[in-house]
Amino acid sequence: MSTATALKTLIDIRDLDLYYGTYHALKKVSMTIPEKAVTAFIGPSGCGKSTLLRTLNRMNDMIIGTRIEGKVEIAGTDIYSNEVDVETLRKKVGMVFQQPNPFPKSIYDNIAYGPRLHGTRSKSQLDEIVEQSLKQAVLWDEVKDYLKRSAFSLSGGQQQRLCIARALAVNPDILLMDEATSALDPISTLKIEELVQELKHRYTIVMVTHNMHQAARVSDQTVFFLNGEVVEFDNTETLFSNPSDKRTEDYITGRFG
């Protein structure tokens, strides 16, 4: 197992164990995730991909009975230390889910929601953030004349790009994507994959995907999980062309999972 040492580490996970009550969902997980690159988590259903993703912005805090041991550092800060403000952490570590989940508000208000919450009041500043965020999510041209329309008037793929724009509006460093294209049609999926390729120049992206072809197409690093453990973590090209573990090979060649 080798890690992408050429790139600068942003996230450092050390000996992480996570329990849902008595169920041991993550077992001594260690890895480093480089900045401004795409890291994909792959593995069969229930192996702990989403659980690990949720530890990166402490979404697991919301699940009663969850206990973690070990360390998650982002830019050198232990995000589970008592001094860390979880709201600030979640501003820096945005998340996009499997089902697009826009708020029942206008397109504009979906994007302006986070900045307003964090204290931006000026109309011109909000206008600028809305425009820039929608441009970054490659949605601006499609919606610029309809900003007052409900977000629900958009297609599923557009809604997902709106959710990405909403996450970008609060200026995160990291974008977590939990199977963000699995509910979308192939064309919308492709648009989001292209978008991810653009966004990685500015953001660190960590994605969970069930689609191995997507991981191979989009990611720079891939992590293969099995039963809550990291089996292999390598450059995507190496992991798919020359896996070092037999279990990875079996998985990527479709022999199980």
Ligand SMILES: Nc1ncnc2c1ncn2[C@@H]1O[C@H](COP(=O)(O)OP(=O)(O)OP(=O)(O)O)[C@@H](O)[C@H]1O
């Ligand atoms: N809130 C929870 N309470 C109890 N157990 C949970 C909870 N969430 C997940 N689990 C269990 O933890 C394990 C890992 O789940 P997780 O959702 O992280 O897996 P996954 O690899 O993302 O799966 P999938 O690909 O199906 O989404 C599973 O066995 C799951 O049943």
